[in-house]
Amino acid sequence: xxxxxxxxxxxxxxxxxxxxxxxxxxxxxxxxxxxxxxxxxxxxxxxxxxxxxxxxxxxxxxxxxxxxxxxxxxxxxxxxxxxxxxxxxxxxxxxxxxxxxxxxxxxxxxxxxxxxxxxxxxxxxxxxxxxxxxxxxxxxxxxxxxxxxxxxxxxxxxxxxxxxxxxxxxxxxxxxxxxxxxxxxxxxxxxxxxxxxxxxxxxxxxxxxxxxxxxxxxxxxxxxxxxxxxxxxxxxxxxxxxxxxxxxxxxxxxxxxxxxxxxxxxxxxxxxxxxxxxxxxxxxxxxxxxxxxxxxxxxxxxxxxxxxxxxxxxxxxxxxxxxxxxxxxxxxxxxxxxxxxxxxxxxxxxxxxxxxxxxxxxxxxxxxxxxxxxxxxxxxxxxxxxxxxxxxxxxxxxxxxxxxxxxxxxxxxxxxxxxxxxxxxxxxxxxxxxxxxxxxxxxxxxxxxxxxxxxxxxxxxxxxxxxxxxxxxxxxxxxxxxxxxxxxxxxxxxxxxxxxxxxxxxxxxxxxxxxxxxxxxxxxxxxxxxxxxxxxxxxxxxxxxxxxxxxxxxxxxxxxxxxxxxxxxxxxxxxxxxxxxxxxxxxxxxxxxxxxxxxxxxxxxxxxxxxxxxxxxxxxxxxxxxxxxxxxxxxxxxxxxxxxxxxxxxxxxxxxxxxxxxxxxxxxxxxxxxxxxxxxxxxxxxxxxxxxxxxxxxxxxxxxxxxxxxxxxxxxxxxxxxxxxxxxxxxxxxxxxxxxxxxxxxxxxxxxxxxxxxxxxxxxxx
Numbered sequence: 001x002x003x004x005x006x007x008x009x010x011x012x013x014x015x016x017x018x019x020x021x022x023x024x025x026x027x028x029x030x031x032x033x034x035x036x037x038x039x040x041x042x043x044x045x046x047x048x049x050x051x052x053x054x055x056x057x058x059x060x061x062x063x064x065x066x067x068x069x070x071x072x073x074x075x076x077x078x079x080x081x082x083x084x085x086x087x088x089x090x091x092x093x094x095x096x097x098x099x100x101x102x103x104x105x106x107x108x109x110x111x112x113x114x115x116x117x118x119x120x121x122x123x124x125x126x127x128x129x130x131x132x133x134x135x136x137x138x139x140x141x142x143x144x145x146x147x148x149x150x151x152x153x154x155x156x157x158x159x160x161x162x163x164x165x166x167x168x169x170x171x172x173x174x175x176x177x178x179x180x181x182x183x184x185x186x187x188x189x190x191x192x193x194x195x196x197x198x199x200x201x202x203x204x205x206x207x208x209x210x211x212x213x214x215x216x217x218x219x220x221x222x223x224x225x226x227x228x229x230x231x232x233x234x235x236x237x238x239x240x241x242x243x244x245x246x247x248x249x250x251x252x253x254x255x256x257x258x259x260x261x262x263x264x265x266x267x268x269x270x271x272x273x274x275x276x277x278x279x280x281x282x283x284x285x286x287x288x289x290x291x292x293x294x295x296x297x298x299x300x301x302x303x304x305x306x307x308x309x310x311x312x313x314x315x316x317x318x319x320x321x322x323x324x325x326x327x328x329x330x331x332x333x334x335x336x337x338x339x340x341x342x343x344x345x346x347x348x349x350x351x352x353x354x355x356x357x358x359x360x361x362x363x364x365x366x367x368x369x370x371x372x373x374x375x376x377x378x379x380x381x382x383x384x385x386x387x388x389x390x391x392x393x394x395x396x397x398x399x400x401x402x403x404x405x406x407x408x409x410x411x412x413x414x415x416x417x418x419x420x421x422x423x424x425x426x427x428x429x430x431x432x433x434x435x436x437x438x439x440x441x442x443x444x445x446x447x448x449x450x451x452x453x454x455x456x457x458x459x460x461x462x463x464x465x466x467x468x469x470x471x472x473x474x475x476x477x478x479x480x481x482x483x484x485x486x487x488x489x490x491x492x493x494x495x496x497x498x499x500x501x502x503x504x505x506x507x508x509x510x511x512x513x514x515x516x517x518x519x520x521x522x523x524x525x526x527x528x529x530x531x532x533x534x535x536x537x538x539x540x541x542x543x544x545x546x547x548x549x550x551x552x553x554x555x556x557x558x559x560x561x562x563x564x565x566x567x568x569x570x571x572x573x574x575x576x577x578x579x580x581x582x583x584x585x586x587x588x589x590x591x592x593x594x595x596x597x598x599x600x601x602x603x604x605x606x607x608x609x610x611x612x613x614x615x616x617x618x619x620x621x622x623x624x625x626x627x628x629x630x631x632x633x634x635x636x637x638x639x640x641x642x643x644x645x646x647x648x649x650x651x652x653x654x655x656x657x658x659x660x661x662x663x664x665x666x667x668x669x670x671x672x673x674x675x676x677x678x679x680x681x682x683x684x685x686x687x688x689x690x691x692x693x694x695x696x697x698x699x700x701x702x703x704x705x706x707x708x709x710x711x712x713x714x715x716x717x718x719x720x721x722x723x724x725x726x727x728x729x730x731x732x733x734x735x736x737x738x739x740x741x742x743x744x745x746x747x748x749x750x751x752x753x754x755x756x757x758x759x760x761x762x763x764x765x766x
Contacts (some may be wrong), residue, residue, distance in 0.1 A: 013553050031298060040325035043545035046359055049332045051633055053352045054087050054672035056339030058095050067345050072152075074106035076345050076602060078116035082123055083349040100124055108139040110187040111150045115140065115195035126202030137204040140192050144210055148217030149184030152194040187232050187301075187682040189217065189704040190247035194308075195265060197254040201385075201521060215255040218248045219274050226277035227285075227293075242285060242292035252410055253312045257378055272375055279374040282306075287316040288326050300342075303327060307358045307506030313367040314590055316399040321687025324358045325547065331355060347661070361543035362413035363387070363396040363534055364445075364634035369403050370427065373420040374449055380417065386520035386527045390485075391534050392542035392723040404429045410437045411550035413535040414740070419447040419512045423458035435466045438503045439581070440553050441739035451510045453583035459503040463496055472497040472506055480742055481505075484535040486528040499579035500560050500624060500653045500734060500741045502536075529578040540700065554583040554725070554735060555603040556589040565598040566764055569606040569616035575627035575661075579652050580606070583733035584620065587756055595689055595757070597764055608633040613640055618763050621649040622733060638669050641724040647765045650728040654745025666717060666725065674729060675715040683762060685712055696751035701743050702730060712755055713745075726763070732756050 055082050061067055065335060066077035081099040089096060103121065108114050118136040121129035143154045193214050200206045222228060227240025255552035256271045257557060269607055283291035291302035308312070309315065310323050317323065331351055336342055341351050360519055367373065389395050394515075401409060403426045406547040410416065410433055419426060424446075425694045426434075446463075448455035464471065472494040479495070479502070482488045492509050514526035518697040544550070568588065571577060603620060606613060609632050613619075619640070629637070641647060651658040666675055685693045696712045703709070717725035734744050735752025747755060 006130070009481060015103040023301040040322075040329050040547050043359075043547045045332050046328050046547060048343050048357060049328075050087050050337060050352065050355050050359070052339030053348060054089060054339075057084060057345070057348060057352070058340075060345060061095045061099065065102045067099075070344070070346070072110045072113050074103065075110065075113040075347065076349075078103045078113060079121045079346050079349045081526060082120040083356070083721065085120065085123040087352055090472050092413050096124070098264050109141060110134065110153045111140070111192055112126065112152070112707075114143075114153075115191035116198045120200040122198040130203055133199045133202050134204045137196055137199040137206055140196055141207060141210050141525050144192070144213060145184040147184055147215075148213030148215070149186070149221075150188040151184045152188060156530075158535050162597045166671065172576050180244070182278060184217075185670075186218070186221065186228055186244045186247055186251075189214065190251050190305075190546065193251040197258070199327070200453065206258075206346075209256070211255045211258040214251065215259055218252050218255070219271065222277065223246065223273055226281035228278070234603075241294045243290075243298045243302040243305050245278055245281055245308045249275055249282070250305065250308040250312055252278070253309075253377065254614065255460045256318045260378065262319075268376070275313070275744075277280050278540060279309070279313065279318075282309065282321040283649050285324075286321050288321070288330055297403060300347045300350040303354050304721070307354045310399075311357065311397065312377065312381060313381060314399045315366075316401065322579070326359070327354055328547065331755050337689065341501065352533075359546050360397040361546050362399060362415050363391060363543065364398045364415040365401040365410075365413045366398065366417045366419065367709055368400050369402055369418065370425040372421060372422045374512055376512075376516060379512040380421075382518055383527060383530045386495070386518075386523050386536070388535060390531060391538060392540065394543060396534075398545075403427065405433075405438070405447040407433055407436050408550045408551050410738070411440055414441070414543070415445055415533065417445050417447060417512075418459075419449055419510075420455060421452040422454050424455060424462060425458075431466070434462075438467075438498050442503070443501075444504045445511075445533070446504070446506045448508065449510055451508060457504055457683040463506075465505060467496055467498065470498060470504070472496050472504075473760070475502070480536050481529070481532050482547060484532040484540075484742065486525075486532055488525055488529055488532065493531055499576065499581075500744070503532075522602050534718070536742045537601055537740075539742045539744070541740060551738070553586075555582070556585050562598045565600055566601045566617055567600045567615065568760075569619045569622040570606050570614070571619050572607050573621070573623065573627045573629060573633075575625050575650075575658075577623055577627075578596060579622065579624060580733040580737050580739070582739075583688065583736035587736050587753065587760070590753070591764075593759060593762055595761060599726070599734075599764065608640070614643065614645070616645070618648055618760070621647060621662075622652045623658050623661075624655040626657045628661075629665060634665070634669050637665075641669075641719060642720070647725045648727075648759060651730070651745075652736050653741055653743075654729060662727060664713075670717065670719075673717055673719070675725070676715055678714045678716050678726075680711065682714075682716075684714065684755075684758050687758040687761050689765070690761050691754040693755060694752070696701055696755065697748045698730065699744050699746045699748060702710040705745075712751075714759075716757075723763075728755070 067080045069076045076098060081096060081103055082182065084096060085091060091100060100120065103117050106113060106117055114136050117495065119131055121132050126133065140150070143150055145151060162267060196206050196210065218228070223240045225240055227245040229239035229241065230244055252271060254277050256268065260268045288303065290296055291299050296571050306323050306327065331341065331354065340348050342348060366380060383400055386397055416437060434444060446459040460472065475490065475493045475495050477490050481493060481502070482490060492507070494506040494508065496504040498504065511526060511529070515530060518527050519522050520527065551727045568584070570584070584603045585601055588599050588603070592599050593598045594600065602614070608629065613636060637647070649662055651662065680694070693712050695710045697717070698709060711731060713728070714722050715729065731744050731746030732752045732755060734741050734746045735749035736756060739750055746752065
């Protein structure tokens with residue numbers, strides 16, 4: 001378990017290449033330093049690698065319930081058990097019950113082992129193992145060196161001869177152990193800090209002074225270049241290396257999380273500065289082909305350290321290296337057929353921890369803009385810890401995002417968090433991405449740190465520029481952000497609507513500071529508001545795979561259509577007449593390519609009073625809210641339908657206000673007729689070219705209000721024996737573009753597309 005001696009004694013380029021070929025199944029030259037998304041494995045490949053690794057570790061369990069130790073008794077068993085738990089193996093599923101009992105009985109003797117014991121028991125069942133966790137925490141507190149660090153354990157008493165253990169030779173060995181165990185180091189210390197943090201989260205009590213000492217140790221041992229070495233002695237810049245720097249950065253973050261609410265702001269700022277210097281060192285020396293400054297020695301501790309730092313700091317990249325994508329590419333390619341990576345159990349357990357703990361879907365990204373963007377990770381770390389698996393049944397993650405990233409990277413998470421102090425500044429070329437992100441389903445959260453007025457004012461100006469069609473308004477008390485999961489009092493949030501939803505949020509009082517100060521184990525209304533935000537942004541559906549590349553919606557190129565091709569007109573009215581701009585172009589392109597209908601790929605916006613209205617065989621009318629047509633527009637619509645035109649209407653997201661306005665319009669235009677529901681045997685549902693739609697599925701909002709509804713619902717109006725109006729009171733467009741909308745009363749995407757295709761086939765080919 002120790003880093004005192006190299007696990008991999010080979011050095012130099014040839015040795016490194018041979019090692020990676022044998023242990024990872026991948027030569028150094030086979031994994032380019034700048035590997036990007038195209039080299040990353042798929043999510044299914046990562047999940048398969050995790051399952052193979054789990055099976056491999058299970059197969060190597062010994063009859064007594066443990067795994068073979070290499071030096072410190074019980075350490076490997078605790079580490080393997082912890083990795084299996086983090087990979088999703090249930091604590092009551094074989095082989096964990098026997099292993100956990102073995103872990104629980106392991107004596108408190110060595111820092112590594114006691115720390116790993118606490119990590120395994122906290123991951124298994126913190127309530128059941130409460131007493132054991134407190135006992136382990138107490139031992140670690142007592143074993144802390146006056147410097148604030150930890151060595152291999154508590155220094156034993158004076159060496160004395162023992163007949164049982166071999167007399168004078170055993171005494172000499174014990175004396176040597178005393179010297180080793182009395183020397184603190186950063187490696188033992190990182191595991192002690194991690195274990196104390198998890199034990200405290202599980203309910204154990206850890207003195208504040210323990211955290212102060214640990215924090216002081218890691219801060220005073222930081223070397224001038226920003227990195228850390230192994231032992232506690234005079235600084236030497238040449239001794240900084242990757243695995244110890246990652247260990248120290250993660251430890252400072254954990255200690256700082258415990259201390260921040262008990263210290264002045266400038267102390268927290270000083271610590272964050274030390275963390276930033278450590279992160280900069282990692283970026284300057286970053287590689288996943290070796291442990292920086294140590295070749296392949298302690299390589300797997302480096303790999304595990306990168307995962308810890310990446311997750312706890314939200315750091316997505318180091319000097320352009322996407323650590324998780326590159327790491328998964330190495331591990332998936334290098335895994336042996338039997339699920340192992342090496343001949344060392346603890347190496348394989350560390351590889352499994354990298355995959356399992358890093359492989360979480362992204363809920364939120366924090367924008368790194370050109371100014372004082374917030375670098376303190378505690379707020380979003382607390383939020384995702386509180387959320388646990390509440391978002392679509394998945395544990396979720398967060399990360400940072402450079403403002404210069406491409407749109408697909410912006411779309412990797414449904415929430416973009418913009419916070420900090422001072423005016424928000426971005427490169428001119430990057431600014432349009434904020435609007436494109438919103439257009440393609442993202443939710444922008446502007447969150448001034450401590451309610452910073454300069455940021456608030458700059459955001460108001462920015463939104464006026466990027467979203468001139470909308471403006472901030474205070475959210476109503478019944479807005480889903482105050483009701484989606486928890487019923488909360490209004491928190492002063494302001495929102496700007498875009499299409500179907502509130503897509504731009506401003507929290508003038510700030511949320512980040514409240515999240516940072518909150519305790520995920522004792523949630524307050526700020527964290528509950530965060531859960532409402534997550535539910536609203538995701539539509540309470542599962543998030544995409546962590547390694548999936550987001551789909552960027554594109555308007556299809558409107559190539560010259562065949563002569564005489566149909567053109568669909570989209571009615572412009574005084575409401576939100578075009579809430580889903582990507583819905584129809586994709587549908588019309590599908591209609592042409594799959595069914596051979598000669599049709600333009602983009603609808604044409606048109607007013608009902610336009611003299612060219614007759615050139616459109618079909619008009620499309622949609623919106624969310626009540627809308628009004630003038631007398632002239634109503635008369636033009638009547639004339640259009642009487643001449644044989646067809647109106648296709650839908651209440652976008654199934655909004656009642658639009659439904660009422662549409663029914664009022666039909667009653668006003670045709671007082672002698674009425675909308676009636678189409679029968680189950682209507683040709684639209686039994687299309688010769690399209691799909692047979694006897695049954696369809698609806699979104700959760702529809703299922704909640706109409707549990708038994710499983711048939712398609714369309715209304716129609718006939719004139720002269722012809723269907724001139726077809727209307728869907730449930731949303732179709734919000735299934736056509738694939739963008740999630742909280743509370744939408746709609747068909748699920750596949751059925752929405754099938755029904756929309758059937759409608760167009762019916763009206764274009766009748």
